[in-house]
Amino acid sequence: MLTTKSPGYRHLFGPVPSRRLGRSLGIDLVPHKICTLDCVYCECGATTTRTLERRAWVDPDAVMAELESWLAPSDAAADAPAAADYLTFSGAGEPTLHADLGRLAAWLAGRTQIPLALLTNGTLLGDRALRAELAPLSLICPSLDAVSEDVFGRINRPHPSLTAAGLVDALIALRQDFPGQIWLEVLLVEGINDSDSELDLLADAIARIAPDRVQLNTAARPGTDPTITAAPQASLARALARFGSIAAPVATFTAAAASTSASDAVSEAPAQLAEALLAVIRRRPETLARLAASLGHDELTLKRVAQQLEAQGQLRTERRDHETYLIATVR
Ligand code: SF4
Numbered sequence: 001m002l003t004t005k006s007p008g009y010r011h012l013f014g015p016v017p018s019r020r021l022g023r024s025l026g027i028d029l030v031p032h033k034i035c036t037l038d039c040v041y042c043e044c045g046a047t048t049t050r051t052l053e054r055r056a057w058v059d060p061d062a063v064m065a066e067l068e069s070w071l072a073p074s075d076a077a078a079d080a081p082a083a084a085d086y087l088t089f090s091g092a093g094e095p096t097l098h099a100d101l102g103r104l105a106a107w108l109a110g111r112t113q114i115p116l117a118l119l120t121n122g123t124l125l126g127d128r129a130l131r132a133e134l135a136p137l138s139l140i141c142p143s144l145d146a147v148s149e150d151v152f153g154r155i156n157r158p159h160p161s162l163t164a165a166g167l168v169d170a171l172i173a174l175r176q177d178f179p180g181q182i183w184l185e186v187l188l189v190e191g192i193n194d195s196d197s198e199l200d201l202l203a204d205a206i207a208r209i210a211p212d213r214v215q216l217n218t219a220a221r222p223g224t225d226p227t228i229t230a231a232p233q234a235s236l237a238r239a240l241a242r243f244g245s246i247a248a249p250v251a252t253f254t255a256a257a258a259s260t261s262a263s264d265a266v267s268e269a270p271a272q273l274a275e276a277l278l279a280v281i282r283r284r285p286e287t288l289a290r291l292a293a294s295l296g297h298d299e300l301t302l303k304r305v306a307q308q309l310e311a312q313g314q315l316r317t318e319r320r321d322h323e324t325y326l327i328a329t330v331r
Pocket residue numbers: 035036037038039041042043044047091092093094121
């Protein structure tokens with residue numbers, strides 16, 4: 001039962017029900033909200049520090065101590081680590097900004113058979129030394145939402161030194177250097193990057209990058225800019241037709257995908273469960289149903305905890321595309 005191991009961690013969260021990776025234990029290497037971009041659809045809130053500086057934004061020893069603890073068998077959950085499909089460098093910011101990412105990945109690869117993944121916006125991957133650091137990973141999921149510079153500026157609101165052309169070149173270089181899987185995410189926002197001309201440019205860039213998969217996504221969760229809307233099905237269909245057979249919509253995570261069922265759940269103090277819930281939604285908004293599947297609790301129990309947190313002002317709810325999301329109000 002994973003949640004008994006999760007409370008108290010500052011740099012680990014989940015395993016969360018990732019629509020792209022199944023059950024993913026998140027490893028958060030940058031404080032909220034440090035990134036090279038400030039995407040309009042970002043689920044983590046507006047970027048407060050937009051930077052290209054790689055440094056030890058959090059103490060790497062503290063991250064290693066938490067991972068040691070999480071990986072260690074416990075009486076309550078001897079097989080807990082196996083319940084994650086990936087250990088994923090991700091979180092409320094850009095993980096490649098951490099100067100010790102490579103050292104942490106190599107250290108972790110020596111301690112677990114669980115595959116390591118990285119969710120990245122890709123903007124720093126033009127750095128050959130950084131690409132070399134990523135060798136211990138099994139999977140890299142970079143993003144590419146636009147190829148024309150004006151659309152890149154509108155949707156990703158980058159650091160002034162970044163360009164879309166530089167990002168595409170960096171992803172091509174990654175493909176040449178990295179032998180593992182590369183799953184490229186393209187996220188469409190209605191009226192910004194779903195025009196025929198931009199989709200044509202994206203298709204051409206995808207052909208040059210040659211990722212193993214393209215995961216097509218849209219702004220499903222509440223984002224930084226409340227005025228943006230998810231791309232309509234017609235836009236997703238036009239994109240899929242252009243991107244070829246390696247492209248597919250991001251799958252919806254279901255309880256069946258979780259390796260821990262509600263019936264496996266053990267009783268857990270509400271305070272611990274509240275902490276585990278907050279650890280997830282501080283990184284991104286999530287629905288009650290997916291949280292229940294991820295955390296191995298029934299929805300009713302989780303709903304009571306969420307209502308208490310809402311009454312305390314620690315979370316709020318927001319409707320989006322017929323689903324209700326829990327959003328942390330305190331980061
Ligand atoms: S979506 Fe990712 S890349 Fe964009 S601002 Fe948020 S954390 Fe940064």
